[in-house]
Structure formats: structure tokens, C-alpha cells
Amino acid sequence: MDGLISPILLYSGCIVGALGVCLALPRRGLSPQIIGALVFALAFGILMVGLGIKAPKAGLPNFNFYLFAIIALGSSLRVISHPRPVYAALYFILTILASAGMYVLLSAEFMAFALVIVYAGAILITYLFVIMLATETPTADQVEALADFDRYSREPAMATVVGFVLVAGMTTLMATGVPGAQPLNTGTTTAADLNELPRRVETSLRSAGLIGIDEHIAGDEAGHQSLDLAPSEGPARVRVTYGQGRTREITADDARWPRDLQLTNIEGIGFSLLRDNPGSIEVAGVILLMAMLGSVVLAQKKVELDEAAKLAAQNRSLASTLTLDNSPLMARTIPGAPNVREADVRVGQNPGGAA
């Protein structure tokens, strides 16, 4: 706890946040969602101020971070509080985009783009498809036509309390733990990865003008280390060969040594992924195959309608005939058929809805 954030601010931030989320969640009766969102923003502000007080004053605050954080958290609040599934999914895309922004801030460009492409581009589209498939989207002025289970959240107070106590606990432990955490300083090992990329180094050195067009990095025969970009001592050095077996050595002391001769993000991920975790890739492939099979099996499974749903479908078809007659006897809700909405009552609706 000591060092990163004062407990008073942390806990008051959590309490205010809980209040905000609780207000923002959809509920029966008065639902002050805007106020809730504002209160939640206040809570986030408190937390950030709490962190900022003790943080080293290295310069101006990183506005990009705060921007993305606000967008991410605000839209995730909207994900859980918006009554309409479609909007929730769209807000989730916004969350993803803001997260991708934070990834870029954290110098993880590849992951940022992967996140946008895979999550926002693929997964969320699937969600939208299913939402379209499984619900009839009401138009904008028909909010009350939403089903009960979408309109009202379940025990918001209790869930919020549980959630924010957990958040408070986790952040407390993080705040006490992070000062003791030591970064695993593997900067030299990432540089050593470049040793395995002689062509890449060669290109880099050549564009810096260190080696000529007909010079190449010496082959790795006879145990001779021709390329050592992360030596245990001394400057990084490269041995190049030119002509017939003549070699010369270039070291990082050279003024023309390119400053950006470093592993890029994508290269680093490539090494980490393919060299350090080859088994995991294969397992991930198996999982994807299995998931594909699983969703095929689940989706093509023949189902019969539940008793209650059958009754609902019956009533609906009955209602549709009645509606055709424009009968005033038509009740808005049909007894014994839960969650049947007027919007569902349509002419020619297939009672089964499924094979």
C-alpha cells in the first residue's frame, strides 16, 4: 500500500465508483444512468489523482493514456448498462478500440492491430450476427418493447458491492505488490535474438553505410561467432567478410552504428511465439478446430420447443389471426406465455421458429 496510492483515496474512489455503476445499471423505475456515468467518471478521476499524487513528476500527464482509459472504461460501463444487446456489443467494440490505443501506448503495436482485427473485426461481428438472429431488434423509439430481462438488471446493488469490494481488494494488493515487483530485465536477451537474424542486421548496417554492397556477415562455420550483438562485455560487434575470405570486424563503437539496430515489436513477438511457445501454438490450433466442431455440433442440434415456448408460439399464432381481424379483444400480454412481446406478434410467424 505504501508508495503507490493512499488507501483513503483508493477506497473512496472505489465507493464512489460503486455508487456510479449502481446508478448507471438499468433498473425499474427511475434509472439515472447519466448521473451514474458521471459519478463513475468522478471515481476514476479520484483513483487517477490518487495515483498521480505519488507518481514521479516526470513531466506532463500522459493525456493519451487518460483519454483511452476514459473511453475504455466509459464504454465498458455502457456495455453492462445498455439495455439493448446490439448497442452493448457496439460499445464493446469501442472498448476494444480504446484498449488497442492503450496497447499502442505500451509499444505493442502488433497486438493493437491484432486486437482490432480479431476482436472488433471478427468476434464482435459474430456477436452482432447472433444478436440479430436471436432477437428482433426494436426500433429506437420502442425502448419499452424490450424484454424485461434486458430492461432491468438483476440485483444491481449487491453485484456492484461484490464487484467493487473485489476491485478494491485487488488494487490494494497490487498497490502493495507492484513496488516489490522487479522487472525481469531481459533487454540484453532481446538484443541477442538479433544474432539469429544476420540478414536483417546486414541490411540495417548496409543502409547505415557501415558495410559495402559486396560485403556480407561472415558465416558461422567452425564455431566462430561472427555476430554478437549482446556480448557479455564490450560493445556489440559484427564480423563481415569481403572478397576471398578476408574479414573485418565492426563494433558498436563505430559512429555510424545504427541506433535503431534493435528487435522490433513484431520480431520480438515472432521469436517469443515461435521459438518459446511452439507447443502452445499447436494446442491453440487444436482448440480452434475443436471449437469449430463444437459450434457446428451445437448449432445443428435438432431441438424441440420447450413446453412453455410451445404455448407461447401457439398463443402468438392465435394472436396473429386475431390481429388480422383487428379484434379489440386482443390482449397486449398473453397469460401463460412469458416474454411474449407485441412486436413478436406477426402474420405468418412460423410457430416453431426452429426445425
Place this chain on the structure above:
Amino acid sequence: MIDLLHHLPLFLAQAGEHGAPAAHAAAEHGADGAAGVGGLLRVNGTLPAWSAYLPLLPLLGCVLCTLCAIFRVKTRLPAILTVALLAVSFVIAFLTYQHTTATPGAQAALVHLWDWINFTGTVKTSSWSAAQTLVGNFSFYIDPLSCLWMLFVTGLATLIALYAGEYMGHDLGAGYCRFFMAFNLFVFSMACLVMGDNLLLLFLGWEGVGLCSYLLIGYFYQKPAAVAAGKKAFIINRIGDLGFSMGIMLTFVQFGTVEYAKLFPMIEAYLVHAQHGQLDQIPFLVQLIPVLFTIGAFGKSAQFPLYVWLPDAMEGPTPVSALIHAATMVTAGVYLVARFFPIYLCSEWALPIVAWGGAITALLAATIGMAQFDIKRIMAYSTVSQLGYMFCGLGVLGAAGGVGHVFTHAFFKALLFLACGAVMHGFAGQLDLRKLSGLNKMRGWGVVTWTMLVGCINLAGVPYITAGFYSKDTIMGDAFANPHTQAIGWILLITAGLTAYYTFRVFFRVFVGPKHYEPGDEAHAPHDDHGHDPAGGPALRAGPGHSEPHAPGPESRSTHGAHDFHPHPPGWAINLVLGVLAVCAFAAIPLVLNLDLLSDKIAWVGGMVRHSTAGVNPPHHDHAHFLGFEDVHGAMKIVSGIVALLGIGIAFVLHYAGRTTAATSRADALLPRLGPIPRLAQHKWYVDEIYDFLIVTPLWWMSHIFHLIDKLLVDGVVNLAGFMPRVAGSLVRKQQTGVLHDYAVSMAAGITLVILVVILYTTGAIGGPLAATLGGAH
């Protein structure tokens, strides 16, 4: 099983290594300790791979028979499997024996199969702390004694399985499979008992044979008598087992191990004291161990006062009686005493108890046997009586005599039982010697008669031509040779006469004399247990009208029974088995000709005993004279021969000479003059009733009183204890609402609580005190 077979080579490879350290320890111990013992407890042999299959084949048979039962096999396949597997295991036993005796000086070998029980822990009390290791491996300790036992167990089991294949033929199907399943399991258990290298494995086998005996006695579980007999055997065996298990525990407490290879060297240290007559230097608890063992042995081997179950056990199928209750299981007690003979020598009271218990049993059972009419029951009492002889033999320090008698008795008693079984089989369950006569005059019964005669002369101990004579004679000679046990010798001598009498009483009445028979109850109830399936034996199919559906009244049955009933003589399998056993009974003579452990020309059985744990030198005692003869054994041969012939003669006079019908004999005229004795003997001296009065009734009352207390007090507590979880459960049950969200909230709340606890812990709020409350190491 697969597991085991896969690893067998591995286990066997370990066998030698396992043996080696123990042998080393034993040799060391022998060097500084017991010079007089002669290092008989050395474990220095190794055995080839196949010897481990000896007990596993019957186990495999058990599994296969179970599979037969599952697949509802309705053929004789279980019998064929059993005979084949047992025959192979007999061959293995024989090869193992050869291997064991081939290398001179190698007396015992350990075969380690797999680790079974291995508890290592440090026992701490206020005063001492020691590492205790309870090791009970599935390993075999193979020395001549266990070889001897396994030879006749597997051999007889093979023959009897062959016999049973025919005998049980009426019950093909589930019962047949069940029978052979238990049969195989019995042989496996017996192998564990005899070959186990530790007391736990021995006890496993001990309980296993008891269980199989219970299952097989109660084989005809529809018959109340069979169920009652099974129960009786089980309960009385429990009494013995209680003593035995206490003995095992005491052994562990006293010696810290139950493995023979470690146990015997320790016993050897005490044995030195015993051999110098310094019994007072041996701790009391060590002296108590053999006494406790004796209780177990008496229970298993049906000795007074725990013998009452064995005669009732005759309710089981006859092959079972022959195998379990005559030849093998009941000798487990004798084996136990023989195996632990060294520790018996260390006790002041154990051997006298064994000897006197045996003597009393021998006499008592013989007197009861004289007055019975059921031939199978007579054989049962004779078994009890002969077991008494064996215990006497051990008790009077003649281990070779006792074991030798086990060996000879196994053959002739199995023979007698199987012959009785053949009679029972052929005459529809008839076993009353007053209703059968002159079997030798009937067609197809010649083999049975002659083999029965062989069995009878062996049991009676007809001098010089029977193996039973030599072994029994050795026991009596040993008894007379010791001045302290001459009284026992006299009892045994009298018993020998009685034995000869009741044995030949059976023979003269049933197998010779006028031709007469009445079928048993089962002739009129063909679907009863011993009744014959109409499509069963060939003889039955030939004999028309034997299964008359309408039973005549009892009177008419007794008179006309013979007219509508045709006994069917035994088939080839039964005759073959009887023949082989008869030959064996004679073939055993040279093997037991001389059972003097100190003699150079000792016979085979004696040699086997001498090289086992039973072969330790007993403490020296004075040599007594018998009727003025210096050579007690020589004199005994003559005297006991005369006594046996005398008994046969009396039987001849009373039961054969001048007998005209099956039911009457000269003995009937004699009976009234003897007063109440014959009636008392016929009612087994009312021992069962006395037990009833002395033990069962008080127990019944006590149990009722305790039951009352139990209901009022203990049940209350138990109910309360059972009630509390219920209350707790119904409280928690409310949480299990079936709603996904409730579960999720509870889960999240649980996680939150745990995180809070972690925070409190890390901030030191509840670190010390809570951890102290929960106990545990930090």
C-alpha cells in the same frame, strides 16, 4: 493382473536382491548367537521366474471363473480351466521344490512380487521414539516346509477339482462357476497362507481360506442347515482369528517386524535361552505370542474347544469337505505351529497347551465318532481326531511326526471323503450307515470299495503296510519318549484303538455284508441340491422311473425304496481320482518311513521338515522307556499295531460277523449295557448345547441389555451427530437456488471474501493468531 504380469520380470529380478541383505543379517546373527540352531533360518536361495506363477494361476482361475459366471457359461468349462490351471501350478510347485532342494545349503528363498503394505512412520511416545516400519509385501518365503505344503495342496486340489467337475455336474451354470471360483480362490489363499513371507500375508491367506470355506459350506444357501453351518464356521473361526490377530500385533510390537526374514533371526536369539532351559530369561510377552497363535491355530484346525464347526461344515459339497475340511485348510493351524516352532520352543506354556489340546480333542472326537451313524460325519470327527494327533506330535516336540501325519492324512482322508462322496452321490444323499450295506456286491462300486478299504486301513493304522501307521506311530513314539508326556501317549494309544474301531465300523457296515440300500431324501426331489438333473449322468438316463414324481409316505419309502431307485455308480473321473489317491496313500509309505529328525536315514518328509523352521533342535530332555523297552519307537510299532488290529477285530465282531440286515448288528445288543455313554456320545457329549447354555444364552441376554443402552444413549448421540450435518445441509441448501446468477454472485462473493482474507493476512491483521489456531507447520 495385466499390471502384475507386465512387471513380473522386474519383481523377480528384485527377488535376489531382496533376499540378500536379510540372509546376510541372518547369517551374522547366527554366527554370534545360536550356534546350536545351525543357521536353519538362512535366506540365501534364489528362485527362477516361473515360481511366482504358482499362486497366481489359481487367482487367474478365479478371475476366469468369474468371467464364466458373467458370460453365463453353462458348460463344464470352469472345471476344465480349474483342473488345467491347478495342474500347471502343481507342476510349478514340483519344479520349485526341485529347485529349492537342488542347491545344497539353500534352505529358503524369497520371491518378491510387489510391495503391498509399507507404512513407515516414527512412533513417538513420551519416553522413546523409534522408526517403525510395517512392511508386508506380496513376497513368498519358500523353504522345504512351504514346498511340502504346496505340493500336496496343489496336487490334491487338482485331483479334487477333477472329481468335483463330475460331482457338481448337476449344478451347471451360475452355481458351478461360483463353486470353482471359490475353489480357485481357496487355493490362492492357501498359497498366500503357506508361502507368504510375512505374517500379514499369512493372515490374508488365513482369512481368505476362512472366507472360501464359509462360501463353500454355504454353497447350498437355500438349505437352512448349510447356512447355519456356514455361519457357525465363520463365527468360531472369528474367535480363533481374534487370538491370532492379537498375536500378530503383539509380534509387531515386540519385534518391530512381521517379515520372516527379519523375525526368525530375532527369535533365534531367544531360542538360545530356550535350548539351555533358561525360559525365565525370555520376556513374558514373547512367551505369550505362541499362546495367542495357538488360539488361532485351534480355531482354524478345529481343536477343542473350538472344534464344533468342522462336523457341521459337512453341509458343504463333498469335494469341499475333502479339500478344505480334510486335507488342506484345517492343516493351516498345524502349519502355523510348525512354521513358528522356534517361538513355541521359547514359551513355557505354548507347547503343553498344544499337546494337551490335541490329545483331548483326539480322544473326544474319536468317542463321538464311534456313536455317529452319518458316515460323512464320522469322517469329520475322525478328521478332528487326527488333527489332534498332529498337534500332539508338534506339542511333544516331534515336529516331523506331526507334519508327516499331515502329509499322510491328506491323502487318505481325502480318499475317504471322496469315497463317501461317491456313495452320497450314488445313493441320492444317503449317508446313514444303517441304511446302506454290501456295496461291494453292486455293479460299478468295486473301485469305491477297494479304495475305501485303502483309506480305512490307513486311518486305522494297520501295521507296516500303511503310511498312516508310520506317521501316527512316530507321534506316539515321540510322546512316550519324553517322560513328561507319557500320559498323552497313553491317551493317543487308546484313541488309536477307538479310531480303528469306528473306521472299520463304517467299512464293515456299508461296503461289505448283505446287499441292501435305501435312497436318500433327494431321490424324490430331483431338483434338490444333491438330486440329479434328469439329464445329468448316463446312469440316470439308463435307469427309468427313478425320479418318481409322487413321493410315497415315509414308511413305504423305507421298504420299497430299493425297488424304484437305482443307484448310479461313479463315473470315470471319480474312479480315477480315487484310484490315484489310493496309490498315493501307499506311495507315501517310503516318504514317512523314518521321521526321526536326528537319524541319518531320515525319510523324505522328515528331511523336508529338518531343513525348515520346524527343524530346530528342541531342548534336550530325558529319554524315557516305554514298557521297559529302550527303543521306544520300535516298541511302539508293535504295540500300536496290536491295538489297531484289536480295534478292527472288535469292529469285525460287532458289525460284520453275523449281520443279516443293514440296520442291525451285534453292537445293538451291546449298547444298552453301556448305560448313557453311547447316547451321550451320539449327541456329541452335548458340547453344542453346553456352549449354547454357557456362552450363547448369556451373550443373548447381554446383547439385549446392551441393545437397550444403545438405543437410549448411544443412538441419541449418534442421531444428534447425524442431525447436525442435516441441519447444516438444509441451511446451505437454500443457496442452491438453481439460478445462474445466484451461483455467479455467490462465487464472486466467495472470491471477494478470500481476497479480503488475503489482504487482512498480508497487512498482518490476522496473521499470527489465526495461523496458530489452524495449526500446521510454517
Place this chain on the structure above:
Amino acid sequence: MESKLTLLWPEISLFLSACCVMILGQSRHKDSRNLAPWVCALGLVVSGFLAWNFRDVTTSAALPNLPFYGKLLVASIGLMLLPLMAGIADRDLEASVARGRPFEALRSTRGEFYSFFLFSLTGLMLCASADDLIFLFLALELTSLPTYVMVAISTARNRSMEAGVKYFFLGALGAAIFLYGFALIYGASGSTHFHEIALAFNRNAGPHGPNTLAMLGVVLAVLGVCFKIAAVPMHYYTPDVYQGAAASVAGFLAFVPKAAGFFAIILLCSLVGWHWQGPVAGVHESLPPVLRTMLWVIAAITMTAGNAMAILQDSVKRLLAYSSIAHSGYMLVAVIAGPGGSDSSFARNGLAAVLFYLAAYAIMTIGAFTVVAALEKRLPDGSHDEADDIDDLRGLALTRPVLGWTMVLSSMGLLGLPPLLGFFGKVPLFTSAIGAGEVPLVVVLGVNSAIAACYYLRLAYVCFIDAPETLPSVARAEPSPFAGARQVTGVVSMIGVVGLAFFAGHIADLAKAGARYTPVPMFAPKPAAEAPAPTPIAIEPLRAQTR
């Protein structure tokens, strides 16, 4: 890489057979479709053989031999489970194809069912051989994802779908929680490799073990994995899911996720505990106090809640579900006890006890589920459903001896009656916990074992009561059409419960070998241990690229 591949051969074998089965299940020839279980069996046998063959190949984690034992266990229990899967999910299909309806590959589910079964077992094997957080995460997911589908489609009834939705959604919640835990573990150590994590934690350990970030990570990860083993507070789904799924699948659930969860918990605990260094009191051979207390409380509550709830049940599957919860509590006791020092015997080694008990528990509980799977009864509306009520077992030992005795022996084994396998499994739990000084917990364990007798004896006892004539005839339980194949599992279970007791010593040896524990060295000799003062240069590599 090569050794890693060798390590994975059993999984590869299972995966290949899963693919074969998947394709075979789509065949329009009945014989090919019926080949699927045999291919399954072949794959399992081959993978078991490979696991045995490569038993010397180890991982670099603290438990180098865990893969060997885990895979052997999975292959053997998988073989035992296989007959249970016979005919599951689509019995109508074969019937209607037999009546002449053309075979529609898209409507068949049996082949896929077998391949889900194999996929899940593959994942379980991978859990055992995991030496990396990422790998463990993927393996846990591969284990549980197929089970969600298996539960949802196991019967055509509503309850299966309900079970599926509860299981899947709560499972996803659990997965998110342990994923967050894994992220924090990575954050606290800087590596996902178990060996390096343990090294890093040992370097930075404080008086209460690793720092709070690491502890939070481990606690969250363990809590998330508690979902897999059905331990409090993540146990709520268990009874509903077991009841809703077909009994065969419930039997599968009782073993597979539980085993995966225990492998994961053991691996996670090995990162921070059992042999860790506090600056105050030197080397400890236990879990850090935080984790220990947490597991202590979880174990105690888990057993008590499971047993207390099981008493009240009338559905056999629910009862067994609660008993499964209780058994997780028992096993957690041994996890707390830990490997018990470098030269500990089997009786002191809690990890070996867990591994042994997993095998024993699987054999026993699968036997019990087999009985339910092999029985069915006619409902008033004419359809058939599993005979799940405890009264349906009445007189089973008399009328259907194989099933009846399976139930009797299984429940007696689960109770831990001395000559049976369960006893040999339970003893080391007690002894290891006593050895570790957890006496109060052992008392709780003992009391709970006694409470458990209430319902196990009821299960066994009911098999011997004569079925009363008063029961309506429609409710009489009959063998299901697949009882034959399923009885094989029952018989195997019986043989296991009785017979393996003789081989207990041998299995114990295997378990002990599997639980071999090689703690990381205290204060690694690597220069990185000095934690060089960070310089701006250290950040350079990442800074440079974005310029």
C-alpha cells in the same frame, strides 16, 4: 523442442484419433460409424503405451515426472470411461437410419461426441505436461471447452441444456478469473515459464512468501481453477450440471476437469510454496501462510458443505455431485500437506497422495455413475429417462447383481472401507497431513469421512432392499439399451475397487514417482538474481523501434 515433442507424443496420438473419429462419425456406412469407439480405444491404448514408453522424459518444472503419471492415469481412466460413451446423444439416429431414412452427416453427433471426449482427454494430458502458464491456460481450456458441449448435448432434455448453460457461463467466469491470476503471476515474475517464475519468486520472497502481487495472482488463479475441481466457493454449478448431464457425461466430469484442476493447482502451488525461502526463518517446506490459510479454509468448507448437502439428496447424480465436492476437499488437504521434504516416504508425500487418490476416486465414482447410466425408467409420458432417483436402485444387488454390486462396491470404496481401494487412497491423505502438522484439518477430514458414511451406506443399503410392490410399475428401473457396454465399465470399476487394493503398493510407487518434487534452488546462481539497477538503456530496445 525435440524432447518437448517426445513429451507430447501421447497427446498427439489422442489428437490424431480424435480427428479420425470425427471423420468416421460422418461416414454414411454404419460399419465405419461403429468403428469410432474402437479407434478411440486404439488411440487411448497407444497414448498410454507412449506415455509409459517415454516415462523418463521430464519437464523442467518443479514436478518433472507429473506428465508421466498424469498421462498414464488419463489413458487408463479414459479407456475405462470409453464404454460409458457408447450410444450417448444420438440413439434415435441409428434407429431411424436402420428404418431406412438416409444418413445425414450433419445430424449425427456420436462420432463428434467421441472426438470431444478425446479432445478433452488430450487437454487433460496437456495439463499434466504443462511447464508454462500459457500452455497451462490453453490446456485447461482444451480440457473444459469440449465438456461444455458434451454436457449440453448429452440428452435431448431441457435439463441438459440448462446444465450446459450453467456450466459454460460459470466456466467462462472461472476461466476469466484464473486468466487474470495468470496475468498477475506473469506480472510479478516476468516470465510464464514455471521454472523461471519459481526462481523469480524465490528471489523476491518476503517474510510471507512472494510479494502480494504474486500472491494475488496465485490466489486468483487457484480460485479460478477451483471451479474445475468443484471446490467452495466455485462449486455451485456442480450438482445442477451433474444432474442435468447424462450420467455417463457426469462420470466423465467427475474425473476429467477435476484431474485437470488438481494438476493445475499442484503446479501453481509449486510456484510459490512447499520449498520457499523467507528471510526470517530460512527454508520452509510448506505453502506460504496466505495460500495455506486460504486452501485450509477452502478444504474444510468444501468437505463439510459437500457432505452436508449430499445427505439431503434423493437424486443419485446430485448425491454423487456433492460427494465429488467433498472429495475435492479431501484432496486439497493433501495439497496443503505438500511433498513433505526431500526424502519423504509415500505416507508423507501429499502430492503422491493426491495423485493416487485421483486414480482411486475416478475408478470408484465412475463405477457409481455407471450404474445410473445403465438404468433407465419409463416416464408417464412414455419416454425413457435415466433412473436417477435413489429409490430406483432398490434391490438392484438382487435383481441386477453386476450393477448392484458395482454400486455397493463403489460407494463402499468412496466411503473408504478398509479392504477396498478407497481406503488405501485415503490413508495417505491422513498420514501426509499429519506429517505436515495439519492436525486440526485432519480432524475435520476424519469427521467428514464419518458424516459421509450416512449417504454412502444409504446408497449401498438401498441396493439390498427388495423392491416393494407398491412402487408404480412405470417407475421400475430397467437396463438401458446400452447397459451391456456400460456394465463393462462397472465390472472394471469393481475389479479396480477390489483388485487394485492388492496393487495399491504398486500404484503408490507410480504416484510417488509422479510426485517427484525438485524445488528450484534458493537464490539462483544466475547473474540476473542481482537485479541490476535499471537504466534508461534497458528500455531502449522498445523505445527505438517506434521512432
Place this chain on the structure above:
Amino acid sequence: MNDALLTLAQAGFPAPMSQATLMHYLVVSALMFGMGLIGFLTRRNLIIMFLCTELMFQAAGIALIAFSRFHLNHTGETFVIFVLTIAAAEAAMALALVVLLFRRKETLDASSWMQMKG
């Protein structure tokens, strides 16, 4: 404690002027995790519930990337790739299941599945 160590100096984009530390990102991550949890507990629509678990996964992703930057290695980023994979796989199956459930009861209400209890 070296303050510079805790500062994730934002290199390059934009200019290094950040005072956002590791803890900042962790707080965002924890809040997002809590948000997902709360959503899971309160929303009854099955699809949104699953979206909430995705939110929790995403929270773990942010933490992983931040830690990856903190430790200056790429393992965390690699981890995120796999998290994405799993999220996709789970989503595919969950959505298929949701479709199945919807066909059965014609509703997405999670509370309509509460037949078994006790």
C-alpha cells in the same frame, strides 16, 4: 525504490512525457475486470453475459500488455495472442449454444433456466 523503474516511460509516441505508471494500467485493468464481473452478475441476457466475460478477458489482456512493457519482454504480448484465440473459440461455442438455447425457449433470459435446484 527507484521511481524511474515504475515509470513506463512512453517512448516515441507521443514524446516521453508520461507519468502513467504500471499501476495506472493495472487500475484500469482491475476496473474493467470489475465491470465485467458486475455485468455478468446483473445482466440476464445470455449474450451480454458472455460479452461481460470477454470484457474480463480484455482486462487481463491490458494487464498482460502492461506487464510485458514493464518487464521489457514479449511474453505477455504472446500470451495476449493466445487469450484472443481462446476468446474467439469460447465465443464461437457460446454463441452456438445461445442459438440452441434460444431455439428451445425462444428467450435469451438466463433466469429461465432454473429447473434444477437444491
